[in-house]
Amino acid sequence: MSYFFISAAHKSSGKTTLSIGLTAALCRRGMQVQTFKKGPDYIDPLWLTAASGRPCVNLDFFTMSRQEIHDEFGRAMAKAEIGVIEGNKGLYDGLDLDGSNSNAALAAQLQAPVFLVIDARGMTRGIAPLILGYQAFDPNVRIAGVILNKVGGSRHEAKLCNVIGHYTDLPVVGAVHSAPELVIDERHLGLMPSNESELAEKKIAQLGERVADQVDIDRILAIAADVPALEFTKQPQIQTSSGQLRIGYPRDRAFGFYYPGDLQKMCDLGVDLVPFDTLNDTQLPPVDGLFIGGGFPEMVMEALQANVSLRREIREFIDQGGPVYAECGGLMYLARSLKWQDRRCEMVGAIPGDVVMHERPQGRGYVRLEETDENPWPKVPGCSAGIAAHEFHYSALENLDPEIRFAYKVTRGTGIDGIHDGIVYKNLLASYTHLRDVGGNHWIERFLAHVRRCRGDDGTTQQTGVG
Numbered sequence: 001m002s003y004f005f006i007s008a009a010h011k012s013s014g015k016t017t018l019s020i021g022l023t024a025a026l027c028r029r030g031m032q033v034q035t036f037k038k039g040p041d042y043i044d045p046l047w048l049t050a051a052s053g054r055p056c057v058n059l060d061f062f063t064m065s066r067q068e069i070h071d072e073f074g075r076a077m078a079k080a081e082i083g084v085i086e087g088n089k090g091l092y093d094g095l096d097l098d099g100s101n102s103n104a105a106l107a108a109q110l111q112a113p114v115f116l117v118i119d120a121r122g123m124t125r126g127i128a129p130l131i132l133g134y135q136a137f138d139p140n141v142r143i144a145g146v147i148l149n150k151v152g153g154s155r156h157e158a159k160l161c162n163v164i165g166h167y168t169d170l171p172v173v174g175a176v177h178s179a180p181e182l183v184i185d186e187r188h189l190g191l192m193p194s195n196e197s198e199l200a201e202k203k204i205a206q207l208g209e210r211v212a213d214q215v216d217i218d219r220i221l222a223i224a225a226d227v228p229a230l231e232f233t234k235q236p237q238i239q240t241s242s243g244q245l246r247i248g249y250p251r252d253r254a255f256g257f258y259y260p261g262d263l264q265k266m267c268d269l270g271v272d273l274v275p276f277d278t279l280n281d282t283q284l285p286p287v288d289g290l291f292i293g294g295g296f297p298e299m300v301m302e303a304l305q306a307n308v309s310l311r312r313e314i315r316e317f318i319d320q321g322g323p324v325y326a327e328c329g330g331l332m333y334l335a336r337s338l339k340w341q342d343r344r345c346e347m348v349g350a351i352p353g354d355v356v357m358h359e360r361p362q363g364r365g366y367v368r369l370e371e372t373d374e375n376p377w378p379k380v381p382g383c384s385a386g387i388a389a390h391e392f393h394y395s396a397l398e399n400l401d402p403e404i405r406f407a408y409k410v411t412r413g414t415g416i417d418g419i420h421d422g423i424v425y426k427n428l429l430a431s432y433t434h435l436r437d438v439g440g441n442h443w444i445e446r447f448l449a450h451v452r453r454c455r456g457d458d459g460t461t462q463q464t465g466v467g
Helices: 015-028 043-052 066-077 103-110 127-137 154-167 200-214 217-224 260-268 297-306 308-319 329-334 443-455
Strands: 002-008 033-038 057-059 082-086 114-119 143-151 172-177 246-250 255-257 272-276 289-292 324-327 335-340 343-346 351-357 363-371 386-393 395-398 405-412 420-425 428-431
Touching: 002 015, 002 103, 002 217, 015 033, 015 043, 015 082, 015 200, 015 217, 033 043, 033 066, 043 082, 043 200, 057 066, 057 260, 066 082, 066 103, 082 103, 114 127, 127 143, 127 154, 143 154, 143 217, 154 172, 172 200, 172 217, 255 329, 260 272, 260 443, 289 329, 289 443, 297 308, 297 329, 297 335, 297 343, 308 324, 324 329, 329 335, 329 351, 329 428, 351 420, 363 420, 405 428
Parallel strands: 002 082, 002 114, 033 057, 033 082, 114 143, 143 172, 246 272, 246 289, 289 324, 324 428, 335 351
Antiparallel strands: 335 343, 351 395, 363 386, 363 405, 405 420, 420 428
16 A cells, blocks of 8 residues: 655645646556545545546545544545545645644645645746755655656756755656646636536546656655555444435536535435436436535526526425525525626526625635524434534625525634525525535435435425425
């Protein structure tokens, strides 16, 4: 078993494209590669999943305990030959002054060798004190090598390697030259999701070829093999509830932000997940409930508006008491309308409010929530009093009905109005906050219990709230 950590001196250094390229290059060698992403991100894991052919696992100090991170990592690595862990932001960046939730803290906990990606544009001799400072800052972090990125050419590469060789003891394990084919298009939430890109496979192949040519894969593999044996707690046995549920969820160019572990847990609990396409399917499949995750509905808002019959069916499902959980992009889709720049499109209309896109983030980062009495989901054993989660949205809800009910009080973050999140309408719960079923937040069992309660013992839908 081998694994390594890809981090950087600062964000936007190119660690994601290098992580994707390394994953693709290792897969080309026939290796079983397991990828990981620090933090709650959805987009980078979509690319890493596509590159490896197996679900990327998020490791996040804010929502998970250290033991849970260790066990989750060990269980995933037990099925792979090599692990690629991609950090977020810079190596030592994090929420707290002591760095307890930084990339460095995660690398130290996992005892993973770190390859430091450095954006080398405009640098020569100045790269040495940067590297030396990173090496000296935390003796618990094992920086095992440097990958130079966005190198200006062969002469630039030679100068950098000479400087690093003279002043430091770190090997340069790669020098990737600037090239337009190595760039993945970006938009307001970061990289373009791979589920939208028809050219994703071609892009991943290009990254794999370029990395294989300009990075010493053999040396990386040798360094990555020097890691401790992992001991971890096996996955606890899940008790499947009686009566299989059918949960519909859109998976298309508009909606693709789902944690693979959450979907897998639904399946483990006996759920039949039913995918559908909000752009092309004219009818809602027969389901007991809906889970509408995040995404970029604004990018295809005209197509969503044009699919009148599906919007109508979803609205009728909600109005008749059908249980629905929607996050961020799903909330936007269920509102009355969506406005971006000079365009306005009709959406489902179940939420009495209008969504407006802005130039700057309206909510970004980690969130803490406290439940109100309006939350329609029943409690289950082991739930925490508060909820740790995250949000990232450029949109805001306007013209909300003043009588709207909220499931959450926001104690950290923005939510819908800076104070509340989680709109409740009949059996719908819709929020800007993204939940993950980890730590003490067992939202999946709660949502499924809600769906079963709504369905009723005789198979009919029961309402637990009023509009």
